[in-house]
Amino acid sequence: MFEFKAEYEWRTVLLWHVVPAGTNAALCGRLLAPTARTRPLADLGALRGDACVRCTAAVGITDSSEVAVPPEGGRPASSACVPRSRPDPSEG
Numbered sequence: 001m002f003e004f005k006a007e008y009e010w011r012t013v014l015l016w017h018v019v020p021a022g023t024n025a026a027l028c029g030r031l032l033a034p035t036a037r038t039r040p041l042a043d044l045g046a047l048r049g050d051a052c053v054r055c056t057a058a059v060g061i062t063d064s065s066e067v068a069v070p071p072e073g074g075r076p077a078s079s080a081c082v083p084r085s086r087p088d089p090s091e092g
């Protein structure tokens, strides 16, 4: 059983790591404060972008197939998300 645990910087949540429930050592090796907030893994969708990639990859979870974990040494994938636009026929 795993859960998210917060890494803080100046009282602000910097990153959510994955820890075995009830422990303080994240899967990526980061040691977290015992009093840090925790969240269920199910919250991954809400934490998107704020969750530690190495931790989530370690437990093999992603919130969608869109999330691509770059290979080690690779560069982050850049995806252009362009909203589909079409002329509005009712315009004018």
Ligand SMILES: [Zn+2]
Residues within 6 Å of the ligand: 016, 017, 018, 026, 027, 028, 029, 030, 052, 053, 054, 055
């Ligand atoms: Zn981590």
